[in-house]
Amino acid sequence: MRKKQPIYNALFYVFVAISCAPLIMLVVLTFSTFWPYPSLLPEVVSLDYYAHVFIENRQTLMAVVTSILLAFFVAFVTLIIAIPAGKAIACYSFKGKGFVKMLVLVPLIVPSVAVIMGIHVTMIRIGLTGTFFGVALIQTLFAMPYAIRIMTNVFEIVGKGLEQQASVLGAGTATIFIKVTLPRIMPGILSAGVLSFTVSIAQYITTFIIGGGRIITVTMLIIPHIQSREHHIAAVYSILLIVSAMISLYLTEKIVRRYYDMDNVVYV
């Protein structure tokens, strides 16, 4: 057994390298203004692409704001749905529970394209196409399975014992939720929120069909640049997307941690 250890270590680091190397490629792309074929490194390096994205294009800032706001809104709505649903699945037994558990997974499995094209006509009729709310509603559908799955796990671990104690001691439903349940499920809420957020910022075809070209997210700006082979500009947008998403999530976590002591709770 001992002899194999170095091999395991080496293979482990090979996979770590495979995970990270493409990101380096992405960063190099954003700077390389001139990189003819056989050379291994770019021959001219500049900030031209960044200038193009940030200074010459006024859509950029708006797209970043739209992406981030949309992602936060989707995460918020998804959590409102996922917290009670997770609680129901984890803590109560009811008829058809097995069916509901499967139903939760369904939006993950059925191709989104099929659902979006189907609902498109209805969305046009009730005037939700091209609106922020319409796009958010559809994205929520695809973020739900992840969030409900996480919240179910959280409630399975947390249980309802403490809540029952609080109830016996005379606390009201709202008080129990805010003082007892919320602090204990906060880490789960955070990870479910983060996942919903990342599902939202990565969506393309949803925003494309339901947004009808009026809701411009960063993802919507990236795709045409990939199609017209302007990959360098697409790479700058990608970095912008990743960095702005990371900053938003980092700040959110900071704020949440200020109010909730997260070290005492079980993390999924």
Added chain:
Amino acid sequence: MLLGPFFLIMGIIFVGGLIQALVQSLGYLPAFGMDSVSLEYYRRVLTDFRFISSLRHTFYIALTSSALSVALGVFVAFLVHKTKRSNKFSFTLLRVPIVIPHIVVIIMIFHIFFQTGILSRFAFAIGLIESAHDFPLLIFDRGGVGVIIVYLYKQIPFVMLMVISISRNIDSKYFQVAENLGASPFQIMTRITLPLLAPTILSAFLFCFAFGFGAFEVPFLLGSPARQTLPILAFIEYTSPVLDDRPAAMAINVIISVISLIMIWVYAKVLSILTKRGMEGAIV
């Protein structure tokens, strides 16, 4: 009822969307003055050679990418377990691909694997090839290699994470007992570890397969124009200026939805068999 909001969204958007697709696939679009109902469009789609080859190609992409993702994901989980690095920074780096959106992965994979990509440049530098054209076509290729690589990059860490989070909960007593009773490492692997992990591996496989089956962006941007997956075929029909193509697009959508629902049904069946067997094993 706590599940109310969930059922509301599912009912209105999901079920509503599928019913709309079904109605339109029968040729009923009053908005376009089409109000007769028939199975004509299903006949048209199912006899179209493009649909048949697309169906085959979609299954091939989904099956290859999910089988490889699961095999490699389990292998990486095994490596993490053996090297005991699940709390180190390197483990965080291993999970990086999970948070990178697919379209960003598309850009990265393109510039690594394309004929003028970095791998081709390395091959040129060490004299393996004499020009960019000698490098195999891995992007926009008929075999869908580029598409599959994108899925692998995203899904291997995903499978690994699922497997690791479950194996943490496996009681280590099982292994000690087995070892004391003289089980070989191979027996422990096949008789204890794999059966306990089977439901997780099955779920991981389902998620990966479904993604490969229904994803749009990746085959749209990296796939061969000659070999399209079903969602892209549906999208092309949907955006076609010919109104008659729209019910055909919906027919394709209904067919892929039905295939997905059958997948979930099979999954539920197999899962219940696996967990039942797992229970019996635990009692014995």
